[in-house]
Amino acid sequence: MPQRVVTNDDLSKIVDTSDEWIYSRTGIRERRFARDDEYTSDMALAAARLALSRAEIKPSEVDYFIVATASPDNTFPNTACWVQKGLGCEGAACIDISTACSGFVYGLQQGAALVNSGESQICVVIGAEKLSAITNFKDRGSCILFADGAGAVVLRRSLDKGRIVCSRMGSAFDFDALAVPAGGCRMPASYQTVDEGAHKIAMKGRATYQTAVRKFAEMAMEACKRGNITPDQLSWVVPHQANEHIIVSAMERANVPKEKIVMNLERYGNTSSASIPIALDEAVSDGRIQRGQYVLLMGFGGGLSWGYNLIKW
Numbered sequence: 372m373p374q375r376v377v378t379n380d381d382l383s384k385i386v387d388t389s390d391e392w393i394y395s396r397t398g399i400r401e402r403r404f405a406r407d408d409e410y411t412s413d414m415a416l417a418a419a420r421l422a423l424s425r426a427e428i429k430p431s432e433v434d435y436f437i438v439a440t441a442s443p444d445n446t447f448p449n450t451a452c453w454v455q456k457g458l459g460c461e462g463a464a465c466i467d468i469s470t471a472c473s474g475f476v477y478g479l480q481q482g483a484a485l486v487n488s489g490e491s492q493i494c495v496v497i498g499a500e501k502l503s504a505i506t507n508f509k510d511r512g513s514c515i516l517f518a519d520g521a522g523a524v525v526l527r528r529s530l531d532k533g534r535i536v537c538s539r540m541g542s543a544f545d546f547d548a549l550a551v552p553a554g555g556c557r558m559p560a561s562y563q564t565v566d567e568g569a570h571k572i573a574m575k576g577r578a579t580y581q582t583a584v585r586k587f588a589e590m591a592m593e594a595c596k597r598g599n600i601t602p603d604q605l606s607w608v609v610p611h612q613a614n615e616h617i618i619v620s621a622m623e624r625a626n627v628p629k630e631k632i633v634m635n636l637e638r639y640g641n642t643s644s645a646s647i648p649i650a651l652d653e654a655v656s657d658g659r660i661q662r663g664q665y666v667l668l669m670g671f672g673g674g675l676s677w678g679y680n681l682i683k684w
């Protein structure tokens with residue numbers, strides 16, 4: 372996580388809002404913003420280094436880097452190439468995944484498929500964002516949500532340890548719900564797009580909220596059915612950290628008690644594709660997640676896109 376803490380009170384000095392409004396609507400108290408000279412790939416690199424050292428794997432052994440991000444350093448070279456360069460090696464496949472807040476679960480599905488098929492021996496999947504660079508700080512309805520950070524996992528084949536039981540991804544086109552309208556070939560950068568803030572995140576909060584609740588609930592129920600387990604057998608759900616109320620009401624619908632939800636958005640806000648691996652790391656590091664447990668990761672975001680990974684840890 373970047374060092375700089377930005378509280379709701381800090382944001383209330385930039386837009387007309389308050390700690391009370393933000394906390395009661397979202398569950399967020401504070402978030403982290405990267406420095407001006409700290410980029411998505413720097414946070415991704417730090418997360419990859421930590422994951423590799425915990426897995427006792429040398430960077431040169433990695434043959435696939437997947438970075439899920441909605442705020443890449445550049446259009447190209449991709450952010451995964453920056454990470455490989457930072458690790459001081461070359462030759463691995465490097466790709467970015469651009470499915471916004473569900474990027475990490477997409478990356479995990481693809482990384483697992485590569486490793487299971489033997490196409491990759493060691494694959495690093497990273498979720499990393501510098502959303503503060505693409506947040507519209509003139510829009511109080513969205514700027515209170517987004518933040519920066521990164522998390523990473525190392526995937527390799529193992530017969531005696533955990534496995535991904537099942538994954539399923541999906542999407543629907545909805546430009547109005549959540550988009551960065553300008554900067555691509557549809558609306559290339561111009562003085563006008565910059566003046567209008569069109570390179571920043573535009574969101575319809577209410578519509579996104581309702582779809583997210585429905586999708587999170589459907590995904591939890593479907594994952595249990597496909598994994599042949601009951602919601603009771605789930606030890607932990609690690610959802611994308613969008614909004615506490617979205618998560619809790621969706622899990623109520625799916626009969627998953629609040630105590631089983633891993634949530635840290637109070638401290639970190641919505642870090643898009645980084646939020647799941649950051650929360651996962653906390654729950655593994657503090658001992659909540661243990662071997663043999665069923666753990667469900669669920670993402671939802673721009674596209675609209677969604678997906679889940681059910682893991683036997």
Ligand SMILES: CC(C)(COP(=O)(O)OP(=O)(O)OC[C@H]1O[C@@H](n2cnc3c(N)ncnc32)[C@H](O)[C@@H]1OP(=O)(O)O)[C@@H](O)C(=O)NCCC(=O)NCCS
Nearest residue numbers: 387388392396472511512515576577579580613614671672
């Ligand atoms: C963004 C969100 C917190 C807004 O909450 P909401 O209850 O839907 O609020 P609305 O947008 O309907 O606005 C209600 C009022 O609060 C005001 N408001 C909006 N943002 C505000 C803020 N930061 N501070 C104070 N007032 C605010 C609005 O102007 C509106 O005022 P009005 O009634 O006088 O017009 C909520 O819709 C949400 O979390 N949606 C999901 C977004 C999300 O998770 N996106 C990422 C998905 S990956």
